Amino acid sequence: MQEIEIYENIMVYRDVFDNPQKMFEIVKESSSNNPDRILGEWSKWSQFGQYVKDIFPSIVSLNQKTLKPTEFNTETINELPTNSKIQEDQKYLLLEIEKGFIKVTDAYIKKYSNFFDFDKEKTIKTNEGVMVPLWVMDGPSLCKYHKNMIDHKMSMVYHSDYVREPLQSPGYKFAITANYYFNDEYDGGEIDFYIDKNLIKYKPQAGDWLVFPSGHPDVLTKNDQVYIHGVFPSWNAEKYFCRSYWKKYDVGSPEWFAKEKEFGKEVWASMQDDIMREYRPTRFEIPEGKRL
Numbered sequence: 524m525q526e527i528e529i530y531e532n533i534m535v536y537r538d539v540f541d542n543p544q545k546m547f548e549i550v551k552e553s554s555s556n557n558p559d560r561i562l563g564e565w566s567k568w569s570q571f572g573q574y575v576k577d578i579f580p581s582i583v584s585l586n587q588k589t590l591k592p593t594e595f596n597t598e599t600i601n602e603l604p605t606n607s608k609i610q611e612d613q614k615y616l617l618l619e620i621e622k623g624f625i626k627v628t629d630a631y632i633k634k635y636s637n638f639f640d641f642d643k644e645k646t647i648k649t650n651e652g653v654m655v656p657l658w659v660m661d662g663p664s665l666c667k668y669h670k671n672m673i674d675h676k677m678s679m680v681y682h683s684d685y686v687r688e689p690l691q692s693p694g695y696k697f698a699i700t701a702n703y704y705f706n707d708e709y710d711g712g713e714i715d716f717y718i719d720k721n722l723i724k725y726k727p728q729a730g731d732w733l734v735f736p737s738g739h740p741d742v743l744t745k746n747d748q749v750y751i752h753g754v755f756p757s758w759n760a761e762k763y764f765c766r767s768y769w770k771k772y773d774v775g776s777p778e779w780f781a782k783e784k785e786f787g788k789e790v791w792a793s794m795q796d797d798i799m800r801e802y803r804p805t806r807f808e809i810p811e812g813k814r815l
């Protein structure tokens with residue numbers, strides 16, 4: 524495996540898989556939504572393109588409400604029955620992605636272990652007194668960007684995957700993002716990082732894993748600035764990638780729980796969408812910065 528640091532805390536891992544071309548073909552085929560499949564359905568992904576939200580419906584990914592960590596692991600994938608070549612291929616794809624995610628994030632966590640405290644075994648007590656894992660994997664989700672979005676300056680505006688909130692809610696928060704890029708025959712489609720007034724543009728190669736801080740204020744910042752990224756439009760071919768995360772549990776702030784008490788659990792929960800819509804914490808204008 525090749526390891527390239529393109530900027531502090533932003534790592535590219537190459538040559539992780541034996542057959543990246545085969546993986547790309549399986550993903551491309553899956554987007555036809557052939558009924559003979561084990562993968563979830565490709566559906567509309569906002570204005571960006573399409574994605575598979577639940578990578579395979581029989582396995583539950585991280586559920587914020589029940590705090591159930593993902594069951595996306597080698598054991599559960601291996602248990603999936605397959606009855607056709609397509610299903611076998613998709614199972615192979617899932618196993619490869621799982622193996623790759625663990626391999627590159629283990630390397631990443633080891634490399635930056637002096638800068639944040641990561642321990643898969645660590646647990647934390649929730650406000651309700653339940654012990655839950657401090658770190659959980661979320662994902663993967665398969666995505667593809669529409670090609671030729673002529674009306675958009677950016678395919679995805681500058682943001683952090685970590686979601687800022689006016690009051691800190693309890694739950695799992697994005698901490699480390701790991702993207703895998705299946706293809707690169709499109710034009711454009713670069714990811715652009717904005718960190719501490721620096722801009723760093725990177726065009727992923729087919730077979731790249733890109734691992735970077737999700738913008739969590741506790742996990743890898745630079746001069747107390749969190750990592751922000753945006754994505755440029757891609758042209759002439761669809762861009763396929765896969766995203767997965769390590770998330771960190773946050774117990775929530777006393778102010779959040781005070782509001783919950785004031786309004787009652789149900790009402791407070793139903794107010795969250797509107798509060799977040801108004802707050803819009805993850806959206807940023809195109810920043811002015813020094814391009815490196």
Ligand SMILES: [Fe+2]
Pocket residue numbers: 682683684752
């Ligand atoms: Fe993102």
